[in-house]
Structures are given as C-alpha cells and as structure tokens.
Amino acid sequence: MRLDGRVAIVTGAGQGIGRAIAEKLAAEGAKVVVADLNATTAAACAEAIGGVAHPVDVSDEAQVAALVEATVDLHGKVDVLVNDAAIVPFVAWDDIDLAEWRRIMSVNLDGTFLTCRAVYPHMRAAGYGRIVNICSNVIVAGTPNLAHYVASKGGIFAFTRALATELGRYGITVNSVAPGLTASEGVLGSPHADAFDFVVGLQAIPRRGLPGDIAPVVAFLASEEAGWVTGSMVVADGGHTRH
Ligand SMILES: NC(=O)c1ccc[n+]([C@@H]2O[C@H](COP(=O)([O-])OP(=O)(O)OC[C@H]3O[C@@H](n4cnc5c(N)ncnc54)[C@H](O)[C@@H]3O)[C@@H](O)[C@H]2O)c1
Known part of the structure; x- marks a missing residue:
C-alpha cells in the first residue's frame, strides 16, 4: 500500500471530506x-479506521502544538499533514462584520498556518514531508454568501505556493486540493445544499460530489510517489470550473 509506515495528521477528520480522507x-x-474540534466524532472515526483521536481547535496555537507533540510522542514522527478543518459559513456580504470575518480567518487560514508551522521542524529534521491543504473551487467561481470564506481559501491557495517554494529543498511537498460542492454533513445541514441542482448542471459530470471523490486525490498527493508535485492545486469538482 502506498502509505505503509507513514504517520498522518488529518484535521477536521470527524466528519465529511476530512473523515473520507482519514479513511x-x-x-x-x-x-x-x-x-477535530468535536471529540465525539473524532473518536468514532478513529475507532472505525484503527487510528487515534485527538480533539483540537486548530485556531489555538497551544492546542496545535500539543497535537503535533502527542503525534510524535506516540508514533515517533509525522510524515503527512492534511489541513481539512474549516468553517463553511452561509452569510450575506452585508452581514459580515469584523468579528465574523475573524471567526472564519482564525480557523480556516490561521489554523492552516499553525499546523504547518508546528509540523515543519519534524518534517525538516526527517528530510521528508507531505502537506495537503484543502482549498475550494470557490476561489475560481467567486461563489456568493461566503466572501470571507472565499478569501480564506484564496489565502490557503497562495500560502500553499509560498510554502512549497521554501520547503522543497527539505524534501517536503506542499499542495492544495480544491473540491467543488460536496455532499458532506456540513453542507447537507446548511443552505448550501440548495445549490446542488444549479451546480450539478454546470458540472461536466452531472451528479453530486461526494467526500469519497476527494479523498483519493489527497491520498496521491500524500504519497511518496507524488514527490515531484509541489505548489500545485488539484481541482476536484466534476468539471464545474474546468480550472
Ligand atoms: N463540502 C463542500 O462543498 C466543500 C467544497 C469545497 C471545499 N470544502 C472544504 O473541505 C473541507 C471539509 O469540508 P466539509 O464540507 O467536509 O466540512 P464539515 O463542516 O462537514 O466538517 C468540518 C469538520 O471540521 C471540524 N472543525 C471545524 N472547526 C474546527 C476547528 N477550529 N478545529 C478543528 N476542527 C474543526 C468540524 O468539527 C468538522 O468535523 C473544508 O476545508 C472545506 O472548506 C468543502
């Protein structure tokens, strides 16, 4: 198997796309x-896949440091980091004040920075690492009702490229995966679910995107054999944006 012997941290793995990636x-x-922030869903996922649950708020620097420390204490290293944890809001532009803007940035963008910063010394010492940041095709589509989220994902896209440039010399690749509208628990429980009819009509492949459609793309980028791919964004959206 392509990840035998590898140790991976997957944030946001309690449900949705993150859980499919962990599986x-x-x-x-x-x-x-x-x-995951949710200790209950994290435990359920860990039990199902024979992994270890670690409750964490990725926007909290001390908690992220503890996550990485616990991983290295238990497994001796961290080879793969997948940044999936995010808040996917549905808020009209008029209703985004600074507090709401910061709420999204602190988890989506700051959280991605904090986890990358925490795993970096370990990956650098090992001369090996695979970082995959979950972006979104909204940065191409300019999707409404989540402008702050779109900005946070644009930041992740750009941060991924910058980090790839700085870490390539240490054997660490950094890539992003941009899903399109995907039937996760989060989306299905929100007004975004109403967009499926419209979005499916725009896709080259006319069906709903599923968490399991995203996970294999991440698995490839997380593997040793993807070592010549870095600084890239792979769009997995059924051909919605054809980016
Ligand atoms: N579902 C989509 O349509 C879609 C499309 C494009 C990109 N994405 C991206 O894919 C990823 C997963 O999306 P999803 O739809 O599966 O989400 P979801 O809402 O179903 O699940 C998100 C998970 O992240 C966890 N989480 C939230 N805040 C956290 C925090 N501060 N610290 C740790 N964990 C936290 C939640 O507890 C939850 O388990 C996100 O990065 C999202 O932006 C989703």
Whole structure:
C-alpha cells in the first residue's frame, strides 16, 4: 500500500471530506491521527479506521502544538499533514462584520498556518514531508454568501505556493486540493445544499460530489510517489470550473 509506515495528521477528520480522507489514508496503510474540534466524532472515526483521536481547535496555537507533540510522542514522527478543518459559513456580504470575518480567518487560514508551522521542524529534521491543504473551487467561481470564506481559501491557495517554494529543498511537498460542492454533513445541514441542482448542471459530470471523490486525490498527493508535485492545486469538482 502506498502509505505503509507513514504517520498522518488529518484535521477536521470527524466528519465529511476530512473523515473520507482519514479513511482513505488508513486504507492505504497510514497510521492516522484524527484531529477535530468535536471529540465525539473524532473518536468514532478513529475507532472505525484503527487510528487515534485527538480533539483540537486548530485556531489555538497551544492546542496545535500539543497535537503535533502527542503525534510524535506516540508514533515517533509525522510524515503527512492534511489541513481539512474549516468553517463553511452561509452569510450575506452585508452581514459580515469584523468579528465574523475573524471567526472564519482564525480557523480556516490561521489554523492552516499553525499546523504547518508546528509540523515543519519534524518534517525538516526527517528530510521528508507531505502537506495537503484543502482549498475550494470557490476561489475560481467567486461563489456568493461566503466572501470571507472565499478569501480564506484564496489565502490557503497562495500560502500553499509560498510554502512549497521554501520547503522543497527539505524534501517536503506542499499542495492544495480544491473540491467543488460536496455532499458532506456540513453542507447537507446548511443552505448550501440548495445549490446542488444549479451546480450539478454546470458540472461536466452531472451528479453530486461526494467526500469519497476527494479523498483519493489527497491520498496521491500524500504519497511518496507524488514527490515531484509541489505548489500545485488539484481541482476536484466534476468539471464545474474546468480550472
Ligand atoms: N463540502 C463542500 O462543498 C466543500 C467544497 C469545497 C471545499 N470544502 C472544504 O473541505 C473541507 C471539509 O469540508 P466539509 O464540507 O467536509 O466540512 P464539515 O463542516 O462537514 O466538517 C468540518 C469538520 O471540521 C471540524 N472543525 C471545524 N472547526 C474546527 C476547528 N477550529 N478545529 C478543528 N476542527 C474543526 C468540524 O468539527 C468538522 O468535523 C473544508 O476545508 C472545506 O472548506 C468543502
């Protein structure tokens, strides 16, 4: 299997796309640390895949440091980091004040920075690492009712490129994956679910995107054999944006 012997941290792995990623990495042989704000769903996912749950708020620097420390204490290293944890809001532009803007940025963008910053010394010392940041095709589509989220994901796209440039010399690749509208628990429980009819009509492949459509793309970028791919964004959206 392509991830035999590898240790992976997947944030936001309690449900949705993150859980599908955790399941796929485990199926490929990785030891997965299921990191999520929700301790209950994290524990359920970890039990299902034979991994370890670690409750964490990715916007909290001390909690992120503890996550990485616990992973290295338990497994001796961290080979793969997948930044999936995010808040997907549905807020009209008129209703975004600074507090709401910061709420989204602190988890989506700051959280991605904090986890990358925390795993970096370990990956650099090992001369090996795979970082995959979950972006979104909204940065291409300019989707309404989540302008702050779109900005946070644009930041992740750009940060991924900058980090790839700085870390390539240490054997660390940094890529992003941009899903389109995907039937996760989060989306299905929000007004975004109403967009499926419209979005499916724009896709080259006319069906709903599923979490399991995203996970194999992440698994490839997380593997050793993807070592010549870095600074890239792979769009997985059924051909919605054809980016
Ligand atoms: N579902 C989509 O249509 C879609 C499309 C494009 C991109 N994405 C991206 O894919 C990723 C997963 O989306 P999803 O739809 O599966 O989400 P979801 O809402 O179903 O799940 C998100 C998970 O992240 C966790 N989380 C939230 N805040 C956290 C925090 N501060 N610290 C740790 N964990 C936290 C939640 O507890 C939850 O388990 C996100 O990065 C999202 O932006 C989703």
